Amino acid sequence: MKILQVIPFFTPARGGSVIVPYYLSKELSKHGHEVTIITTDFEFDKEYTKSIKGVNVIPFKCIANLALFLYSPSMKKWLKTNIKDFDIIHMHNFRSYQNVVTHHYAKKCAIPYILQARGSLPRIMEKQRLKKLYDWVWGNKILRDASKVIALTETEAEQYKRMSVNEDKIELVPNGIDLSEYENLPKRGEFRRKYRIKDDEKIILSLGRIHKIKGIDLLVRAFADLTKRLDNVKLVIVGPDDGFLSNLKKQIKDLKIEDRILITGPLYGENKLKAFVDTDVYVLPSFYETFSNTVLEALACGTPVILTDRCGIADYFKKIGCVVEYDKDKLKHAITKILTDEGLRRKFGKEGIRVVREKFGLDRIVEQLENIYKNCLPLKTSS
Numbered sequence: 238m239k240i241l242q243v244i245p246f247f248t249p250a251r252g253g254s255v256i257v258p259y260y261l262s263k264e265l266s267k268h269g270h271e272v273t274i275i276t277t278d279f280e281f282d283k284e285y286t287k288s289i290k291g292v293n294v295i296p297f298k299c300i301a302n303l304a305l306f307l308y309s310p311s312m313k314k315w316l317k318t319n320i321k322d323f324d325i326i327h328m329h330n331f332r333s334y335q336n337v338v339t340h341h342y343a344k345k346c347a348i349p350y351i352l353q354a355r356g357s358l359p360r361i362m363e364k365q366r367l368k369k370l371y372d373w374v375w376g377n378k379i380l381r382d383a384s385k386v387i388a389l390t391e392t393e394a395e396q397y398k399r400m401s402v403n404e405d406k407i408e409l410v411p412n413g414i415d416l417s418e419y420e421n422l423p424k425r426g427e428f429r430r431k432y433r434i435k436d437d438e439k440i441i442l443s444l445g446r447i448h449k450i451k452g453i454d455l456l457v458r459a460f461a462d463l464t465k466r467l468d469n470v471k472l473v474i475v476g477p478d479d480g481f482l483s484n485l486k487k488q489i490k491d492l493k494i495e496d497r498i499l500i501t502g503p504l505y506g507e508n509k510l511k512a513f514v515d516t517d518v519y520v521l522p523s524f525y526e527t528f529s530n531t532v533l534e535a536l537a538c539g540t541p542v543i544l545t546d547r548c549g550i551a552d553y554f555k556k557i558g559c560v561v562e563y564d565k566d567k568l569k570h571a572i573t574k575i576l577t578d579e580g581l582r583r584k585f586g587k588e589g590i591r592v593v594r595e596k597f598g599l600d601r602i603v604e605q606l607e608n609i610y611k612n613c614l615p616l617k618t619s620s
Contacts, residue, residue, distance in 0.1 A: 238610060240265060241323040242274040245307050245333040247294065248282040249505055250477040252446050253530045254355045257412050258329050259289055264415070264603045266291035273323070275316075275335070277309045304364050306371075308334050316342040325610045326350035331357040331379075332371045340379045349613040352379060353387040356527030356549075358396040377401070384613040389528035390549035408609050411553070412530050413602030416594060419537040423507060428515040432499055438471045439576045442516040442540075444509070444531050448479035452522035452545060452563065454488055459522075459569040461492040467576065470497070475512055477503040513538035517582065518575045522568060523548050533597050536589030541582050543571050554592070559585070 242262050249256050262272045272292045277299040286294045297315065301308040312335060320326075320342045328336045331354040343350045360368040380386065380402050387410050388394035394407050426436075434440060441460065445451050453474065460472045474485075482500075489498055504512055513519065519535035521544040528550045535542050536554075543559040544551055545568070551560045559575060561567045575582055 238324045238614075239271045239322060240273070240610070241320070241326045241339075242272060243326060243328045243335050243339050244274060244276045245305070245330055245335050246279050246281070247274065247276040247285065247296065248280045249285055250280065250282070250446075250503060253412065253528070254330055254357075257355070257530060258327075259285070260413075260415055260599055261603060261606065262292045263289050264599050265606070268603065268607065275312060277307045277312070277335070279307050304367055306332070306334055306367075313338045313342075320348055321346045323348060324614060327610075328352050328379075330355055332368060332376060336379055337375045340375070340382065344382055349384040349615075350382075351385050351387060351609065351613065352383040354393070354397075355389065356393065356525075358393065358400060359525070372400075385609055387609070390552060392549040392552070393527050408605075410602060410605050410609070411550075411597060412528050412533065413597045413599040414530060414533045414537060414593070415599045416537065419510075422538060423511045423514050425514055428508075428511040431511075432473075432501065434471055434473075434499070434515075435469070438469045439467070439517045440515060441470060441472045441572060441576075442475065442512060442519045442535075443472070443522070444475040444504075444512065444519070444535075445521070445529065446479040447474070447476050447482045447485060449481050449484075450524050451481075451526075452524045452547070453481070453485060455524075455545075455563065455565055455568065456520055456522040457485065457488055457492065457494075457498070459565045459572065460497070461494050462565070463569050463572060464494060464497055466573065470576065472498045473512065473516070474498065474500045475502070475504050475509070509534070510538065513540050516540050518543060518572060520568070520572065521545070521548055522563075524563065526550070533593055536586075536593045539586040539590050541575050541585035542589065543568070543575065553596075554589075 242258055244258055266272045274294045276296050278296040279299040281296045297309040297312040299307045299309050316338055326343055328339055328350055385406055385408050386397050386402055387408050389411055397407050443456055489495055513535050519540050519542050521529055524547055526548040532542055532550055545563045546560055547563050559571045561571045
């Protein structure tokens with residue numbers, strides 16, 4: 238198949254909404270498909286592009302950024318000429334200029350497309366009025382005309398239904414990870430030595446974009462209380478600033494726990510694995526999260542996970558991790574329990590590795606995706 242992937246931006250700093258399509262495209266190429274990614278030059282990461290061999294990545298100039306509605310008119314010209322060369326289109330995220338123009342030409346040329354919102358459907362947090370306007374002008378039509386929509390979790394499937402998407406259009410496909418990257422993990426202690434963390438200190442890790450929706454402020458408040466009981470603990474915050482870092486630093490200063498917290502900035506590849514390997518518990522305290530790949534990554538490294546019940550992925554891991562309400566005291570108690578019970582940490586770590594390998598390998602996910610693509614194609618193309 239000739240597959241067109243549509244993503245508004247292309248940098249790992251934007252998290253799973255880019256990282257997952259990156260891996261899917263890479264794996265689809267290995268399966269013999271011709272894959273092209275169209276995106277914009279907004280925060281474009283050239284080095285990231287070089288590492289996705291076998292996939293053609295085309296960045297179009299972004300001439301205006303309207304609250305991350307990235308206006309790239311040259312993409313429209315390219316689509317007009319080239320969209321007819323593709324068998325199927327996979328649009329990632331929901332509210333973007335790129336989806337608007339892709340929808341227009343896909344419909345005009347009768348090319349089937351899949352939409353995968355990746356957690357962006359609800360009108361929560363910022364830009365609620367703009368989101369409502371987008372849906373009225375374009376979004377509802379994009380959903381209506383999609384051959385299929387992909388939900389990462391049952392929660393996201395319900396979100397599609399609330400936006401009037403027929404149930405028979407919805408496919409449930411979780412994220413996956415490339416298990417080969419976790420076969421030879423870094424030796425324990427390398428991350429600790431680099432950042433001068435003592436061997437007897439327990440590490441609590443938060444990894445992801447530093448944005449209010451990630452609940453990092455809740456984790457910091459829980460951690461501040463936890464330090465009153467436990468001395469040998471360190472909170473490590475890893476990730477790029479997404480508008481909340483200054484607020485976070487002020488909160489940490491006001492709580493007088495600067496010496497107990499390490500903020501590293503973003504870590505990728507081997508450096509990220511070193512952080513997971515040395516961590517005693519990984520915490521995902523999000524206020525809202527559809528499906529975070531960092532949970533899979535942590536579990537693949539044998540690291541126990543705590544996440545809030547606001548995370549859609551929680552349904553998959555209630556039996557092999559700790560899922561708590563979005564509450565400071567309950568989060569603190571959960572962290573304390575895992576840090577003070579070595580047997581529980583080992584149990585969660587061992588079970589996590591097993592479940593990730595059985596259910597969330599990238600090969601398994603791509604096979605599901607290929608079947609969805611094929612079922613959307615006209616009979617003469619899919620034969």
